[in-house]
Amino acid sequence: MPVQAGKIVQGKVTGITNFGAFVELPDGEVGLVHISEIAEEYVKDINDFLKINDPVKVKVISVDPKGKIGLSIKQTVETVKRRPAPRKKFEVSFEEKLNRFLKDSEERQQGLRRNADAKRGGRGNRRS
Structure with missing residues (x-):
């Protein structure tokens, strides 16, 4: 056969x-x-x-x-179809993560600007 x-x-x-x-x-x-x-x-x-x-x-x-x-x-072979893990209630959404990142990034940028301004303004400019 x-x-x-x-x-x-x-x-x-x-x-x-x-x-x-x-x-x-x-x-x-x-x-x-x-x-x-x-x-x-x-x-x-x-x-x-x-x-x-x-x-x-x-x-x-x-x-x-x-x-x-x-x-x-x-x-x-019988494949077991896996379901995606249920989303946990305490898990943060993408939008919340993005907002947190933008806030942290802005805070870091402000700190860098302050640091750069202090370096520029603190020395003075002496000319003879």
Whole structure:
């Protein structure tokens, strides 16, 4: 029975390259799990995730007319959708943060101006 896109099957890793892993499917066909389909996180080295002869559950994501089979491991894993954390009541809004920043910035500028004026006016200008 030929593999169909969308099916999840059990396979065995038969080869590892720098761009993916080859997996033998139950019917003897071999498909490729591209490096981007290994895990949800960034995969720098496939050997950190898979070894030859490892059993893996894969999803068939494509079968092209030439017979090449595209597989995915990460699409078989149920991903838990995380809700954004509820905003805490004591958390300050963006507008409040911006207003506080502008006020602090203006106070610092006034302090710098006073300091510069004191330096200019305090020395006097002596001419002979």
